[in-house]
Amino acid sequence: MNFKKKIILLLSILILIFVAGTFIIFKSNNKYIKEITTKIPTPIKNFVRDTVFIFPKHFREFQSLKLKTTRLQNQIEFLVEENKAIKASLFSGKRTINQIIKSKNNRKFELKVFQLPWGNFFASDPSQRRNHKRHGYLDT
16 A cells, blocks of 8 residues: 555544544443443543543533523523512602702703602513513603
């Protein structure tokens, strides 16, 4: 065999081993694959997993972190809405701003701002507590 054929054969074998290893890492529910993996010593499996097949490992970690981030983001959104509702319920009906405003015509207006209740705060379904408009009116 000439040198070129040997290199092609070696590269083909390495690619075949890499594909088979990736298949073993992702599809570990097969009984034949489990039998093969139980015969390989654990230190060797860990070394190969952390060096050669590092991309599937990082992919799995990325997917799990992405899922955790999504859960935490949803929890933060829920808690922000609940915090707004509790603050509005706590200060409901209380005057928050009381000041006198002058117009361009030197007329004086008294501005009184009261905290209004937050939408449907007491609804049992949390999705009904979201995205409610505050109710109020302007009195002159």
